[in-house]
Amino acid sequence: MVEHVMGLQAQDNLPPYLSLAARVDGFSPADLSDLIEDRTLVRLFSMRGTVHVLTAADALTLRGWVQPALDRVSGTNQTSRPANHLTTEQLDAVVGPFLADGPQPHPEIGKALAAAYPDVAEEALRHVSRERLPLLQVPPRGLWKRSGGVVYQYVDRYLGQPFVEADVQDLVVRYLSAYGPATAADMTKWSLVTRLGPVFTAMAKDGRLVTVQDDKGRTLYDVQDAPVADEALELPAxxxxxxxxxxxxxxxxxxxxxxxxxxxxxxxxxxxxxxxxxxxxxxxxxxxxxxxxxxxxxxxxxxxxxxxxxxxxxxxxxxxxx
Incomplete structure (x- = not known):
């Protein structure tokens, strides 16, 4: 289910458990906690500039895909702004070696950055580090009724796998499979990634997507053979x-x-x-x-x-x- 919906927003610990319990028959909170502990699922800053629970494979793909959007978030974030002149390479030059021996609490990462860049507010350095670097929250953060503080490690180091470049058309198909029919603007709202309109248009032209008109006359896109909801069906509370x-x-x-x-x-x-x-x-x-x-x-x-x-x-x- 986490793979199907392409992640669950999780800046608070409870919502992903509520989301899965409402969607998966027989769900137990231990199911999600166990998958976080065994690294099948992970927690990191991603879509919409917020923490999500993602599959390991999606973490290695989606974080890089949304990074330009996260850079924009960082550029407009009042807290991060004093550190925005620092490049990703400058941040990585400090944080990379600091995490070489294992995960570290977020405040300690801030202190390490402040030692290297003493003219920048430590709070700004903490914020910009999670926006610009692929930092993952390691357990027990996010576990059911035993969550801990925010402790970070690089995603690829923690998972022992390299980052994978996203196939944007495949992501469009997955998004529409979960949330369609929808527009490119809808997918941008979900991800913060922009300039998706030409991708939708090209995929429809190639026959990978179908189009329908909504009651406002807008063109909506969906995957081929998508199920059509029965409008007469009353949905449960x-x-x-x-x-x-x-x-x-x-x-x-x-x-x-x-x-x-x-x-x-x-x-x-x-x-x-x-x-x-x-x-x-x-x-x-x-x-x-x-x-x-x-x-x-x-x-x-x-x-x-x-x-x-x-x-x-x-x-x-x-x-x-x-």
């Missing part, structure tokens, strides 16, 4: 994490989130709570209060929807108690 892929993988979220619902979720800085979906639409927020799941729908649910919400509450509370 879902309690998902604050930053679930279902909500973060398209530029146009109107199909799943009315404007007032998006504003309620966004608050002042974005992401004020975990999300409730009813029939595929953002319909409320939820939180955990003393071990109990408290749901706050935006509007009064129907009797059938309320039954679905209660079933979801029981499912998530059982997950949190495990």
């Amino acid at each position: 879902l309690l998902l994490g604050m930053y679930d892929n279902i909500f973060l993988s398209h530029a146009d979220r109107d199909r799943i989130a009315p404007d007032d619902a998006r504003k309620a979720w966004m608050g002042v800085n974005g992401g004020v709570g975990s999300v409730l979906f009813l029939d595929g639409i953002l319909a409320g927020l939820w939180k955990v209060d003393d071990g109990r799941v408290v749901v706050e729908p935006f509007t009064k649910p129907t009797r059938a929807q309320q039954a679905g919400i209660e079933a979801e509450i029981a499912r998530v509370e059982a997950l949190l108690a495990s």
Whole structure:
């Protein structure tokens, strides 16, 4: 599943567990923790300038593909800005040897960089290091109920494998297989990688993609023989994490989130709570209060929807108690 959705946003520890529990029957939190511990899955800064859980193979491919986007993030980040004049080579000249004997805590990496570049704020050096260098968070960070501090190692060193150059057309097919039909702008929203429009157009011309028109007259792209959802099918209630892929993988979220619902979720800085979906639409927020799941729908649910919400509450509370 992590491979299919091309990673799960994971700057907080809980959301990837919630995402998988909602998608995989019989999921146990130990399943994800075990895969992180045995290096099948890893945690690193990648799409959208945030930490994701990725397969090892995707970590070696996607990090390099999104690096130009991360460089842009670094250039606009107020915290990183005092260190932006340093090149990737200058950062690597310090961090590479520092990590030669094994992973190191992020604060120690900052201190090593500050010793080399004393005129730059240590906080800026810490931030720019994770944006510009392929640093992976080693366990126990991200493990279920036993997460530790942020300790880094280079991705390729940790996995013992070289980086692989991305085949962008293959990535487009994978993205659409998970999130299509969609536009190039949607894939850019998901990844922050720009200039994908010509790739989509060329793939459609070559027959690798099909096109459809949405109700706004826009051209959407999808893979050949993609399944078509039954519009009459009512989707079950879902309690998902604050930053679930279902909500973060398209530029146009109107199909799943009315404007007032998006504003309620966004608050002042974005992401004020975990999300409730009813029939595929953002319909409320939820939180955990003393071990109990408290749901706050935006509007009064129907009797059938309320039954679905209660079933979801029981499912998530059982997950949190495990």
